[in-house]
Amino acid sequence: MVNILIVDDEIDMEPLIRQRFRHAVRAGEISLHFARDGLQALEIVDANPNIALVITDINMPRMDGLTLLERLSDRLDLTTKTIIVSAYGDLANIRAGMNRGAFDFVTKPIAFDDLKLTMNRALEKARMEGLARDAQTRLREIEKEFEWARRVQMGILPRPWPAGGSEDLIGFMRSAQEVAGDSYDFIPIDEDHVGFAIADVAGKGLPAAMMAGVTHSLLRALASDILDPAACLAKLNRLLISHNPEMLFVTVFYCVLDRATGVVSFANAGHPWPFRIDASGAVAALCGQIGIPVGIRDHESWETAEVKLNPGDRLFLYSDGLTEATNEKADMFGEDRLCARLQALAAEPSGDLIRQLMAHIDEFRGAAPELDDATCLMLDWRGRVGGSPSGLADAGIHCV
Numbered sequence: 001m002v003n004i005l006i007v008d009d010e011i012d013m014e015p016l017i018r019q020r021f022r023h024a025v026r027a028g029e030i031s032l033h034f035a036r037d038g039l040q041a042l043e044i045v046d047a048n049p050n051i052a053l054v055i056t057d058i059n060m061p062r063m064d065g066l067t068l069l070e071r072l073s074d075r076l077d078l079t080t081k082t083i084i085v086s087a088y089g090d091l092a093n094i095r096a097g098m099n100r101g102a103f104d105f106v107t108k109p110i111a112f113d114d115l116k117l118t119m120n121r122a123l124e125k126a127r128m129e130g131l132a133r134d135a136q137t138r139l140r141e142i143e144k145e146f147e148w149a150r151r152v153q154m155g156i157l158p159r160p161w162p163a164g165g166s167e168d169l170i171g172f173m174r175s176a177q178e179v180a181g182d183s184y185d186f187i188p189i190d191e192d193h194v195g196f197a198i199a200d201v202a203g204k205g206l207p208a209a210m211m212a213g214v215t216h217s218l219l220r221a222l223a224s225d226i227l228d229p230a231a232c233l234a235k236l237n238r239l240l241i242s243h244n245p246e247m248l249f250v251t252v253f254y255c256v257l258d259r260a261t262g263v264v265s266f267a268n269a270g271h272p273w274p275f276r277i278d279a280s281g282a283v284a285a286l287c288g289q290i291g292i293p294v295g296i297r298d299h300e301s302w303e304t305a306e307v308k309l310n311p312g313d314r315l316f317l318y319s320d321g322l323t324e325a326t327n328e329k330a331d332m333f334g335e336d337r338l339c340a341r342l343q344a345l346a347a348e349p350s351g352d353l354i355r356q357l358m359a360h361i362d363e364f365r366g367a368a369p370e371l372d373d374a375t376c377l378m379l380d381w382r383g384r385v386g387g388s389p390s391g392l393a394d395a396g397i398h399c400v
Contacts, residue, residue, distance in 0.1 A: 038063025081122035181208030182375035229267035279312030281346035311383030321372035
């Protein structure tokens, strides 16, 4: 029901309005309130703060319509509309009323068809403004929720990897939206084994971010009990299928480093193949059997393969947000450019390499928007240095 206040000192105005709008009143569409001057109108507004429309005469005793408009500004909702009723020749007062925020005006003698049309336009305008305000309020709430989700997501990424050991692990993640569907992790398994993984959820927004968080947590929990990467992915797949109402699938590249030998065991669930950068600076992609992403079908299997790293060798894992970065000409950065840039930066320390690589990709993209999350991590194998590095239990992320 729409509450309408009519303010006019003419005695016959109230019965005339009630007669003209009796059907709408009986149908419960509108509720009519009447006042003879501005002071009485303010009393009614104070008792009925949900007034949606005020129709007021200008010339009235005790408080005229222009003063009423000024006094209503701090009493009514911002979407409440006001219509001025005035004599045809009273243009100066009409102009003054419009300057005080009146939506429109009608002239006396009142043409009720014109009044109904003006009222409908005013109410529709108020309705649209109310919807826009509610949408803005909800948008602010959603932004707060996404900011909370972003902080939670960044909080589950690993902490800096301890320096001085046989290996270094460095990661980088940048979301294209408020939250990311990518994730990566460094997982201390035991004194001789370290797991590391990169994952990319097919999708965007909060569902993808939540799926990325679930994948991250499950993989970390499974890694301590299942040393074989393929077996670990198979178990992860079964768990994701049973907890995946949105039917989102995830590409994962999961590795386990044997810290005594430099052998990296790995399994690929639909993810781009990493690059190996050897101590001489040569760059080549790993290869092997690529399985389907996890979270699609049960009873799937993956294959574990191995690569032996020499001291000074590095592995560069990445998500397709790097290679699919697109410039204003719709050209993708691609694997060839990525390989060439890694080759050009091969002499750089891992952290500097990642920073310079991402700057180069951003330069390639130019003014084009970033359409996908960009994530990468790098293993730098230095070789066994005698004993176990201190601080292994505190291992985590190194953001560059």
